[in-house]
Amino acid sequence: MKNDIDIDITIPSHTRYLRMIGRIGEKVAEELDCPKDTREALSCQLAVVLTEGLVNAIKHASRADPDKEIHIRINVSDKNLVVRIYDNGVGFDLDSIPTPNFSPHGLEEKGRGIFILRSLMDTVKYKRSDGGNVLEMKKKLA
Secondary structure, eight states: OOOOEEEEEEEESOGGGHHHHHHHHHHHHHTSSSOHHHHHHHHHHHHHHHHHHHHHIIIIISTTOTTSEEEEEEEEOSSEEEEEEEEOSOOOOGGGSOOOOOSTTOOOSTTHHHHHHHHHSSEEEEEEETTEEEEEEEEEOO
C-alpha cells in the first residue's frame, strides 16, 4: 500500500475544534503503511503538532476571533508527512522565539509550543504566503 493522503480542512478560529483536528491527525497516522510502533508514535506526535500549531494560530494570529478561519492541510507521501496551518494574522519571526526556561524557578510560558513542534518534527518553518502566513512542519517517513 502506498502512503498518499491529502487532507484539506478549514475551521473557525475556536479552541473547541482542537480535539477534532487532533483526532483526525491520529487517524491519518494510523492508516500509514509503516511498522506498528512507528504508526503509534506518529499518531501521538501528529495530534500534538496539530493541537499546538492550532493553539498558536487561534491565540496569536486570530486573537481567538471565531469569525476568522484557520486552514489546515495534511499531506502524506511515502517519504514525508507535511502539516501546514494557514492563518491571516500579522505573523512573527520563528527564529526570534527563544527556547523556554525549564528550570523549576523560571518556567516560562512563551515558546513552549514552538519548542514542542521543533522537538517532534524534522523541520518547522513559518512564512508569509498568499496574503497570510503558513506554519509548515515536516517529518520524514522513509
